[in-house]
Amino acid sequence: MRDFHLPGRSPVLATSGMCATSHPLAAKVAVDILERGGNAMDAAIAGAVLLGICEPQMTGIGGDLFALFTRPGDDTVRAYNGSGRAPGGASAADLRARGLGAVPLYTADAVTVPGAIHAFCALSDAHGKLGLDAILAPAIRYAEEGVPVAPRVAWDWAESCGVLKDHALTHYLPGGRAPKAGTLFRAPGQAEVLRRVAAKGAAAFYEGEIADDMLAALTAAGGVHVAADFAAHRGDDAQPISGSYKGRDLVEHPPNGQGATAILMLNILAQFDVAAMDPLGAERIHLEAEATKLAYDTRSRIIADPDHTSRTEFMLSMDTAKRLAAMIDMDRAMPSAAPLTEAMHRDTVYITVVDKDRMAVSLIYSIFHGFGSGIASEKFGILLQNRGAGFSLAEGHPNELAGGKRPFHTIIPGMICEGGRPVMPFGVMGGAYQPAGHARFLSNIADFGMDPQSAIDAPRAFADKGEMRVERGYSDAVRADLAARGHNVVIPEEAIGGAQAIRIHQEGLLEGASDPRKDGCALGY
Template sequence: MHAYNGPGRAPAFAAEAMCATSHPLAARTALDIIAAGGNAVDAAVAGALVLGLCEPMMCGLGGDAFAMIRVPGRDGLVGLNGSGRAPAALDAVRLRGEGHTSVPLESAHSITLPGAVDTFDRLVRDWGRLELAAVLEPAIRYAERGVPVCHRSAIDWAKYGERLHGPGRIHYLDDGRPFGPGRMFASPSQAEALRLIAREGRDAFYKGAIMEDMLATLKAAGGLHEAADFAAVAADYVEPIGTAYRGHVLTELPPNGQGVTALLIANILSRFDLGGLDPNGSRRVHLEAEATRLAYGARDRFVGDPRHAELRLEHMLSDATADALASLIDPRRATPHIDRRAEAVHRDTVYICVVDGDRMAVSLIYSTFWPFGSGLASERYGISFQNRGAGFSLSEGHVNELKGSRRPLHTLIPGFMEKPGAFIMPFGVMGGPYQATGHAHVLSNIADFGMDVQDAIDSPRSFADAEEGRLVLEAGFSDAVAAELAAMGHGVTRAPIGMGGAQGIQIDLDRGILVGGSDPRKDGVALGF
């Protein structure tokens, strides 16, 4: 519970409905949609679309989205995988022949087909109460009028704006410079695209004028994309997977996402008495780092597109695997080798969760992979292309090898957490490769240390970054803890800025209220009524 004698804030309470996300305008949009007769699905989609204008370096119409929904009266959660595929004509053989060992981040070959628009359309058609045009209206309005750039977005714009090239610079820079805090960012071109989708539906994006604009831009940049690739985009319903952890249940989407990695980390950590440790002490950080290293190593060996490769999920989630991996951890000494990946790892994203008066709950995550995706945007409508294809492996025979029409290993993971009889919570953790560790960290904060949702989000974060081969610590860890971890054998470094972000909304089953938390590492809120 917040002590009210220092920085930070207490959890937010509401009785009817709540949204938690990384920008206040998106949270307000979601609640306005509910007040206008929409449900949690309508609200989450409307809020996500506004986030594409509030945080355009993180997400946009050219990206992917995943969602899980709690539908009142229905057993289990509904999962929707809205990740795009590689163009049918592209494969690893071609890029290996050109001398590449990884997919170039800013090339047209890194651009997978955008799945978000189809995902949003499917969600609203199948589960919403409003027409798609009504859900799109707030984003159209903000695209036309503009939104003031928040401080965190300005930091990211300044850091990553140089990645923009071609039409991307025209659509996403302020006369050639990054947008600063308080500057108004508007996108009349995207407003026009959204109006077309409102009038003609998702086909305007995948078969009509917007597709033609995207395709022409991609071909001019050397892409192998074809109209048939866009026409074939379809989000797929999938069966969520889960694991038990100290009286709680963590639920994730199955591959090609990395949710199984969060489950494996939780299974490994369940073999240790974390609750008896200092939550911000070196021993807890060490165990989380070692579990992360082992679980991410398993992910990189076993996770890819299940339609194109045999995945060993039962093996990854078995008690025998958790026991075996936990036995490799020395509680007081770091394992010296941390695997590095050749393929690119995820950098940034946005997350939104909404609960309505009927207690429908939505957990939705949305991204263009790296900040500003590939750096390229379509000529006319300014659709920022993701570079999710850089997450493919170019290694021959790898489970995640780049092949035409295949989905890459995906870092986006919407989550749900439940303590049966106590609460149900849609939640998510941003932060690129940190996401799976972040889910396990928030779960442990609540289950092992009894934190409320806001404290669980605020808690200092660490990450065993396989790409860098370092253990990254936020500023919230003391120098003494950093020194202890270094003495254990970790290569310790400090994070220049907070790791990602997180949001969650607990449906308190005993009191019948909603309890929300939103990350101070972003500029968002948990807002309800």
């Protein structure tokens, strides 16, 4: 139990249904859908689509999603890959010939076909109850009437809006400046898109006027996209991967997501007595930093489109973890692992919902960088992701850019199981931080007995791009200790990541937790 003398959040407790996400309006809409008789998939989709209006710098219908979920009365965790592919005309050789060493972030070269709309439609059809018309209605209404910009969203908007260009300026920077907290943001063009999708399904998005609007913007920006790239898009069911840590199973989405990295990190941590360490001490931070460097370097060599990589089992192997763990010096930081050619960033939204039948959904949804590519369509204002920046341009790399291929993705939904029973859908936003965030969240629970809210509230540190980023929640003594071990310690301006979780107790209780680093909350009924 938390100290009620200090600032903090209590867990949210309910019995019939729960949502935890990064914006309160999305959490409320999800719970409303549950109370109307919808299931967890209906509620998760309704909330996620609304997040694209509430947090447009983070996500939207021009992006991708991954999902893990269960069905009522069935403990099997299932996965869905809602990520899009590079246009058929894309070629790493062409970009190398232009003298490029990486896919340029804010160009049409980085835009892959948006996968989210097809995923929402497919998941609703296969696993929902209410139908698209009902579950898209709240987002349509808010897109037309407007949502007040939340404080954290306003901060992110101002930080990221410099990438907006052409039509995106009209739709996302009215008046020429980022909106302040409390300003109403409207997206009537997106309301019309959602209205057509609700009536006619995914084809309304991937063919006809809406697709033509996106293609026109991409063509004007120098893209090689054609109508067939959009019309051919389909998402896929996928087979989850998992690993064990201290009697709990961590279930992750398979490649082209980076979930295997979290499992590898935990396998490395399992070679040390983490539970004997100070949970807020420098020794633990140092160990996690070294495990991060090693696991992320492995990831950068292996993870790619599932049709183009065959070494996922290598990442999941305990033998691999033991060999990497032997490289860790607990007294001295190793140099940063080889720099990635894939661009990493933080901008993502996550939503989790559990319903009265204990169907659980863990869904993550993103346009990659803040405001994605910065390219938006003229009529409907669809902001297009720059997920193609996750490709490598290295010749022969499994993640090398090629037409029709899916890029490496940072986004990973999570699910924790105990004794074969799913007990906690959760997610940690934050781009490259996500595997480290998953590992720390589970370690906080398994090694130190924290409840989900405490595990989320605890301060974070992250070894990234040659820096040891340490939140202000740590003491100066901890920072000095880390510096003495050779880390380049900095206090980041922005809080690290953002997490959401729902614990499913056997006695019928649901326990929601939501990160104070974001604007959102957990709500139940």
